Amino acid sequence: MSNNQKTKVMPRSKISKKSKENDSIFGKCASVFVTLYNRACKVFFPSNIKCLICGDDLKQKQDIEVCDKCKCKLHFITESECCARCGSVISGQGKFCLNCQKGDTEFDIARSVFIYDGEIKHLIAGLKYNNKPYISRTLSNYIAQKFTELKWQADLIIPVPLSDARRKWRGYNQAQLLAEGVSDKLGIPVNTETLVKIKDTDQQVNLSSDERRKNLKDCFKVIDKYAVRGKRILLIDDVMTTGSTASACAHELKKAHADRVMVLTIAHGKTEIPTEKGIKAQEIFENL
Numbered sequence: 041m042s043n044n045q046k047t048k049v050m051p052r053s054k055i056s057k058k059s060k061e062n063d064s065i066f067g068k069c070a071s072v073f074v075t076l077y078n079r080a081c082k083v084f085f086p087s088n089i090k091c092l093i094c095g096d097d098l099k100q101k102q103d104i105e106v107c108d109k110c111k112c113k114l115h116f117i118t119e120s121e122c123c124a125r126c127g128s129v130i131s132g133q134g135k136f137c138l139n140c141q142k143g144d145t146e147f148d149i150a151r152s153v154f155i156y157d158g159e160i161k162h163l164i165a166g167l168k169y170n171n172k173p174y175i176s177r178t179l180s181n182y183i184a185q186k187f188t189e190l191k192w193q194a195d196l197i198i199p200v201p202l203s204d205a206r207r208k209w210r211g212y213n214q215a216q217l218l219a220e221g222v223s224d225k226l227g228i229p230v231n232t233e234t235l236v237k238i239k240d241t242d243q244q245v246n247l248s249s250d251e252r253r254k255n256l257k258d259c260f261k262v263i264d265k266y267a268v269r270g271k272r273i274l275l276i277d278d279v280m281t282t283g284s285t286a287s288a289c290a291h292e293l294k295k296a297h298a299d300r301v302m303v304l305t306i307a308h309g310k311t312e313i314p315t316e317k318g319i320k321a322q323e324i325f326e327n328l
């Protein structure tokens with residue numbers, strides 16, 4: 041080997057330096073790539089999207105922020121288990137619950153997505169009492185899904201109103217948030233001004249059906265009859281228990297010549313109501 045050839049051989053120290061430079065450039069590129077990749081992932085798959093029930097990360101942004109595992113545990117009310125008119129879960133063989141047969145309900149039809157129990161009860165409590173208005177997004181998407189499944193047609197969405205005092209206390213009306221979410225999803229206009237609550241009422245939780253009705257008498261008012269005249273109204277609320285609130289609202293809407301009042305709520309009280317043929321829970325019904 042000649043001396044010239046020898047000089048062409050790069051010294052070991054230089055090879056090492058060059059290699060370190062290459063490694064360094066490669067390292068920087070890799071690092072930039074990883075940063076960009078992570079940023080892109082955060083945009084398309086934000087890590088803060090979690091299941092509202094168990095808190096697990098969701099793989100992607102979705103309308104209903106509940107993971108598949110939790111979804112399986114929720115009690116959706118099916119058409120075969122509920123009263124054909126008011127949507128209460130019924131026991132017995134008839135199509136209608138005793139309340140509806142007695143003609144107690146003033147709305148045309150009502151349905152709820154879930155039984156008011158377990159995780160759904162917690163989600164609704166979060167929305168109503170723990171200042172978590174963002175839960176309304178998922179819940180309103182469940183209501184919109186139910187509306188589509190039922191193939192109902194509506195011209196206007198109206199939330200069950202809260203009194204001014206209660207709205208100020210909570211900071212928002214949860215039914216209004218749900219109604220606005222349903223309106224966004226279905227493209228049906230929402231009116232939050234026309235039906236108002238003019239009298240504050242005592243909490244209804246421990247009242248009987250008759251007491252609830254008396255409690256709600258003359259509580260609601262339609263302030264713009266032309267907004268509802270001839271319209272098919274979709275009334276939205278969070279929970280239906282005896283149906284007396286929805287009935288009182290429907291009474292006012294019908295007085296203002298609404299064509300039809302349909303009601304959708306997230307959940308329905310879990311008490312089974314007997315039908316005319318199978319009075320399995322008569323005592324419970326008497327105490328409603």
Ligand SMILES: [Zn+2]
Nearest residue numbers: 091094107110
């Ligand atoms: Zn989950």
Ligand SMILES: [Zn+2]
Nearest residue numbers: 123126137140
């Ligand atoms: Zn019924």
